Amino acid sequence: MSQPRQPIESGVPDPFPEMHPVMVKNYGQWAWHDRPRPGVLRHVAKSGDTIHTVKAGTQRQMDVYTVRTLCDIADTYADGHVRFTARSNIEFMVADPAKVDPLIGALAEAGFPVGGTGNSVSMISHTQGWLHCDIPGTDASGVVKALMDELHQEFLHERMPNKVKITTSCCQINCGGQGDIAINVQHTKPPRINHELVSNMCERPAVVARCPVAAIRPALVNGKPTLEVDEKKCVCCGACYPPCPPMQINDPVHTKLAIWVGGKHSSTRSRPMFHKLVAAGLPNNPPRWPEAAEVVKTILYAYQADARPWERMGEWVERIGWPRFFEKTGLPFTKYHIDTWRGARASLNTSAQVRF
Amino acid sequence: MAQDPKAQAPKTQNKPRKEMPSTPLLDQLEDGPWPSFVTGLKRLATSEDKPYADMMKSLLGQLEHSYQTRTGYWKGGTVGVFGYGAGVIPRFSEVADKYPESKEFHTLRIQPPAGMHYRTETLRKLCDVWEEHGSGLIAFHGQSGDIMFQGTSTEQVQPAFDAFNEMGFDLGGAGAGIRTSMSCVGSARCEQSCYDEQRALRTIINGTLDDMHRPSLPYKFKFKFSGCANDCVNAIHRSDMAIIGTWRDDIKIDQEGIKAYLAQHGRQWMIDQVVTLCPTNAVSLKDDDTLTVDNHSCVRCMHCINVLTKALSPGDERGASILVGGKRTLKIGDLMGIMVVPFMRLESDEDFAALLDLATRMVDFFAENALDHERIGEMIERIGLVNFLEGLGLEIDPNMIAHPRTNSYVRTDGWEAEAEKWTQRKGPQAAE
Ligand code: SF4
Ligand code: SF4
Numbered sequence: 073m074s075q076p077r078q079p080i081e082s083g084v085p086d087p088f089p090e091m092h093p094v095m096v097k098n099y100g101q102w103a104w105h106d107r108p109r110p111g112v113l114r115h116v117a118k119s120g121d122t123i124h125t126v127k128a129g130t131q132r133q134m135d136v137y138t139v140r141t142l143c144d145i146a147d148t149y150a151d152g153h154v155r156f157t158a159r160s161n162i163e164f165m166v167a168d169p170a171k172v173d174p175l176i177g178a179l180a181e182a183g184f185p186v187g188g189t190g191n192s193v194s195m196i197s198h199t200q201g202w203l204h205c206d207i208p209g210t211d212a213s214g215v216v217k218a219l220m221d222e223l224h225q226e227f228l229h230e231r232m233p234n235k236v237k238i239t240t241s242c243c244q245i246n247c248g249g250q251g252d253i254a255i256n257v258q259h260t261k262p263p264r265i266n267h268e269l270v271s272n273m274c275e276r277p278a279v280v281a282r283c284p285v286a287a288i289r290p291a292l293v294n295g296k297p298t299l300e301v302d303e304k305k306c307v308c309c310g311a312c313y314p315p316c317p318p319m320q321i322n323d324p325v326h327t328k329l330a331i332w333v334g335g336k337h338s339s340t341r342s343r344p345m346f347h348k349l350v351a352a353g354l355p356n357n358p359p360r361w362p363e364a365a366e367v368v369k370t371i372l373y374a375y376q377a378d379a380r381p382w383e384r385m386g387e388w389v390e391r392i393g394w395p396r397f398f399e400k401t402g403l404p405f406t407k408y409h410i411d412t413w414r415g416a417r418a419s420l421n422t423s424a425q426v427r428f
Numbered sequence: 429m430a431q432d433p434k435a436q437a438p439k440t441q442n443k444p445r446k447e448m449p450s451t452p453l454l455d456q457l458e459d460g461p462w463p464s465f466v467t468g469l470k471r472l473a474t475s476e477d478k479p480y481a482d483m484m485k486s487l488l489g490q491l492e493h494s495y496q497t498r499t500g501y502w503k504g505g506t507v508g509v510f511g512y513g514a515g516v517i518p519r520f521s522e523v524a525d526k527y528p529e530s531k532e533f534h535t536l537r538i539q540p541p542a543g544m545h546y547r548t549e550t551l552r553k554l555c556d557v558w559e560e561h562g563s564g565l566i567a568f569h570g571q572s573g574d575i576m577f578q579g580t581s582t583e584q585v586q587p588a589f590d591a592f593n594e595m596g597f598d599l600g601g602a603g604a605g606i607r608t609s610m611s612c613v614g615s616a617r618c619e620q621s622c623y624d625e626q627r628a629l630r631t632i633i634n635g636t637l638d639d640m641h642r643p644s645l646p647y648k649f650k651f652k653f654s655g656c657a658n659d660c661v662n663a664i665h666r667s668d669m670a671i672i673g674t675w676r677d678d679i680k681i682d683q684e685g686i687k688a689y690l691a692q693h694g695r696q697w698m699i700d701q702v703v704t705l706c707p708t709n710a711v712s713l714k715d716d717d718t719l720t721v722d723n724h725s726c727v728r729c730m731h732c733i734n735v736l737t738k739a740l741s742p743g744d745e746r747g748a749s750i751l752v753g754g755k756r757t758l759k760i761g762d763l764m765g766i767m768v769v770p771f772m773r774l775e776s777d778e779d780f781a782a783l784l785d786l787a788t789r790m791v792d793f794f795a796e797n798a799l800d801h802e803r804i805g806e807m808i809e810r811i812g813l814v815n816f817l818e819g820l821g822l823e824i825d826p827n828m829i830a831h832p833r834t835n836s837y838v839r840t841d842g843w844e845a846e847a848e849k850w851t852q853r854k855g856p857q858a859a860e
Contacts, residue, residue, distance in 0.1 A: 076510035077590050081641060082598045083634035084609070087541035087616070087626050090550060095616045102619035104738045115617050123617065133578070135468035136555040136564040143548035154551070156544040156568045158610060158661050165617075183463055199571060202494035203465075204519060204535060204578055206502045211494065213465045214457055221460030246756045247571045249666050282801065284759045311758055317503060324498035337665050339657040339672075341707050341731045344664050346762050358495040359453040381701055382731070413761055 092153040092165040094123045110230045111186035112172060124172050125163050126150070128184040129195050129220065129227055132160040133203065133213050141182055149175040159195045159237075161188050185227055193226035193236045193372070197249065201242040207314050208242040209257035209327040210356050215240050218360040219255070222369060233379035233388070236372065239335075244309050250335030252385035253371060254347045255364055257356070258330035262287075262306040263319035270298040274316035282311050329354040329364045333371055333397075334386030345386040351403050367403070374400045393427040446482045446529070448473060449489035453496060472564045480563045480579075486529035487563070487579065490521060507534050507582050509589040513642045515599030516585055532581045533563070537574035537600035538592055539608050539633075542626035543616050544569065553595060561588035572650065573610035574600040598637075604801075605643020606791070609633050611653035612660035614673075620733060621655030622673025622746040623774035629653045631780045632671075632787045639791060646798035649791055656742065657730045664765045665754040668804045669790055671783070672751060676771050677743035678723040679732075685739025686719045702732050747773040750786065752816075753805025763805040766813060768820075770827040786820075793819050823853065 088096055098117035105115040113125040131138070142162060146154050149171060150164040157163065162184075164175055176186050188194040196219055201211035219238070226232065239251035246256055270276070276299055280288045287305035291298050299319065301312075310321035321327075331354070335347030350371070354363045371385075378400060379388035389397045398405045411419045448470075457466045469491075473484035494500055507518035517535040524531035540546075554575070558564055563579030570576040575597075580588055589599060600608035609632070612618070614625035632651050639645060652663035655673040663670035690698055695713065702719075703711045710725040711732055719739075721732070733740045750772065751765030769786070773779045790804070797819070798807040808816045817824055 077586075079509065079511045079589070079641075080593050080598070081637050082593070082596060083637050084539050084598075084630045085541040085596050086630070087543045087545045090541045090545040090547050091543070091616055092545070095545075100615040100621065100624060102615075102617065102621075104619055104741075106737065115619070125617070129462065130568070131463040131465040131468060133465040133468065133565060133567050135472045136559055136566065137471050138463070138468050139551055139555050139566060139568075143551050146548045152548050154546055154548065155613065156540075156546075158569075158573070158612075160568060162568075185461065185463075197571070202500045203491055204502065204517075204533070205500060206504045206519065208500040210498075211491075214495070217457050217460070217462055217464060217466075220462035224461045245758050249571070249662055249756065250762075278800070282759070309757075322499060327498070337662040338659045338730075339664070339727075340729050340734065341705055344659075344764050346764075356498055358498065359456045382705055382735070415761065 090153070091155075092123065092151060092167075094121050094167045095165065097121065098123075107190050107230070108172075110192060110228060111176070111189055113189060114169075122167070122169065124166050124169055126166070126172060126175050126179065126186060127157070127161050127163050127188050128179045128186050129188060130160055130162050130184065131213070131217065132195075132198065142184070145175070145178045145182060149178045157188075157195075159188075159197045161195050185224060187228040187230075190230040191232045191234050191236075192228070192230045193223050193232065193238065195227070196220060196238040196240055196255075197251075198240045199242050199247045205242060206317075207245075207310070207322075209244075209259065209310075209322045210242045210329065211358060212240050212242045212248075214359055215242075215255060215361050215364070219365055219368060222365050223372070226372070232372075232376055234382050234384050236375075236385065237335075238368070244311075245314075250337055250345075250347050252333065252335060252347075252375075253368055254332040254335060255368065256330055256332060258328050258352050259308040259310050259321050259323070259326065260328055260353070261323060261326040262301050262303045262308055263310070263312060263321045264323075265299065265301065266318040266320070267293040267296065267298040269318040270316065271296055273318055274299070279312050279316045279319070282315055284309060284311060288312060324356075327356050328352060329356055329361070331364065331367050331371070334384075334389050336384050336386050341382070342384075342387050342390070347386070349409060350397070350401070352408060370401050370403075395427045445476060446485050448485055449492060451488055451492040454488065454492050469565070475564070478559060478564065480559070482529040483533075483563055483579065483581075484530075484565070486527040486531075487533060490523060490527040490530060493523060493526070502533070507532075507585055509586050509599065511641070512599055513644075514602040514605055514640065516589075517602060518582075530579070533579045534582065534585055535579070536562075536577040536585065536588055536592070537570065537572075537602060537608060538577060538597045539600045540569060540573065540575050542611055542629045543613055544573075544610075545616070550595075554592070554597075557588060557591040557595070561591060569610075570608075572600070572608045574608045599641065601640040601643065601648075603643045604645045604647050605649070606633070606636050606640040606645070607648055607650045608640075609651045609653065609667075610661045612655050614653070614655035618655060619737070619741060620658065620673075620730065622675055622742050623655065623671075623748050625653040625655050625671075625673070627780060628671055628748070628774060628783060631784050635784045636788060636791060645791070645795050647801050647803055649794060649804065651787065657728055658734065663754070664751055665756075665762070667754055667765070668752065668794075669787060670751040670754060670765045671748045673742075673746065674728045674749050674771060675743035675746045677745040679721045679726060679743060680741045681719060681721065682739045683718050685736070687717055689736055689739060690717055702735050705731055707731070745773075747771055747775070747779070748783075752790070753803070753808050755803045755805045759801075760806050760809060763803075763809070765805070766808065767825075767828045768813075768817065768822055770825050789820055 198212035239248035241248035332347035567576035611625035652667035750769035754765035
């Protein structure tokens, strides 16, 4: 390479040149909004200006042809501007309400579902997985595609008690975050250690320090410095694997999926909540993960049938109680549901209140 | 690279076509109504006139192999661009002997415009660059908020970055540094927004770029910006410092709007969906069909405003709360952010300068006091909130706690001096 080019440290680009002109003009001056139909938002500014937003699902991992198709639609049927949501939905903004229907038609024709607004199941937020991650137990893109095929109608319609946010994560670090329903990898066996490679590839004290239960200790195997795991202590979290790839945690059989419910980031009504484990031991079964999909649908439709308007999944369970949750979903309650980690006491029932 | 002819921007016309791999499992993900990433991958793999076609055939082969064996086959490494210590995610295949053309498949993390707005012209240019220098596969967006340009050779990383950089885009964060940030749509389109999220985002991130591009913190540090307590970008749990909009004066009520809702839905609806769902019983529906809010009990949760978008709105004295320490499981368990600044105005240039100052001091304090691989939330858990607040010069406030301590194991011989501080602070206000 010749003279290296110095980077221009420009940081986050200015959004205003990219933004729809009606949004630029009324920035910070909006008055109210409503949803004329699922997948469409209408925002009205104090100036009287109106903007309609049509929201559509994407596959997140997009080829340039897909991106260009979306651009063609934006140029022909919208005003040449789009934005993406945190859950990889695409939004087209139009100043002229007459453009909404043709835009929806064009999106439907090109295979992009219009929805994800209000009380619907929005796009599942997902991580990288086998396609690109260095530590994945499963493939997030595949799980999400399979699940969204199953939940497609719930994306198109607003017929849940409140919004349902589903997340996936392909390792136990859980980059996917909290969800009303979360589908996460759960390892069930300690790492398998390739002792030949440990001393070359791993900074051993750092790996020892990484383990949340202090199960790792230095060892000598065949005269070589390596690490060993106290398998009675190990909680199979996989935290040792990223800093030490020879401690292989992923396993075609013993890496399972677990389902968690009731996570909520918003401070709306109730405080934010962490999702809670409700099912585990589900096979990591590509390409369509039918067992995990079945449990997700069971929970989702139990919630739909029983929750009151505006109740998020976690709020619904708090009202009806966990005994009813397990009864309504038919999921088994096991000793693994009872927390043993630090602070576990706060999750126990320390009252005389019981539900039957 | 020398042994891989395709790493050079290749001319594929004259050589025999590589065959499409057999992908029986992935093929099943082309069925169904949701857009299929597999179909997209195949489109790239069969774009025979493009430099990436063979790389994507190879990638599909490796991905199918992952589906067959339920195992991932990527490892990290060290790849970057000149002048920066982070922002490229290196990926080298562990099965390169079987899938040689995708043996290097690195990702460039690029920071999007704040709020993720794009002109189609910009998106098309981004696509053109990634066709020339990469795989043609792009994620809008990754979990941290980066545009993820997925899949290129070591050789093409620098030219790809140079092209993006010339367009006005910059690399995002990775490793133990400041990470790329996200804000909700906020002021651009939402009446519930309580501050200028895009300005706050650019103020903080563009003011701390050195810690993003040359990361040397104990561990990652994320900022996220939500315009109200609905927290559309999940800031409270998914960022080390969450800036969440709120207001300090009274909720604005348009009583005519309330009457319109009552006329449309009835009193029972108003009671069931608004009044009884207020978490602090602050909302009341009067006999004369007006709605009142006890603004001292209201916790700015947004529920009533969400339901009655045309009649209620946040007050005029708007700004943000700052919460610190949200994170996922590793290593001590999940943490939500803790309220450390109940209210800060975000209107004037000085307000935004104060926000940047707080963010910078937060990062500095983290850099000096956190242990290796410890997030700021874990650090606070270890040193205690009071030490953290004192270290940053933040004043204590009852809004920071759910309730006061319930155990007596504390030495309180400084009580009078502390009580006096409170009286000094609150005295003038109480007299108002
Ligand atoms: S898997 Fe987790 S608990 Fe087990 S040894 Fe590794 S870090 Fe420790
Ligand atoms: S914002 Fe929330 S707490 Fe405040 S009055 Fe409305 S529902 Fe009650």
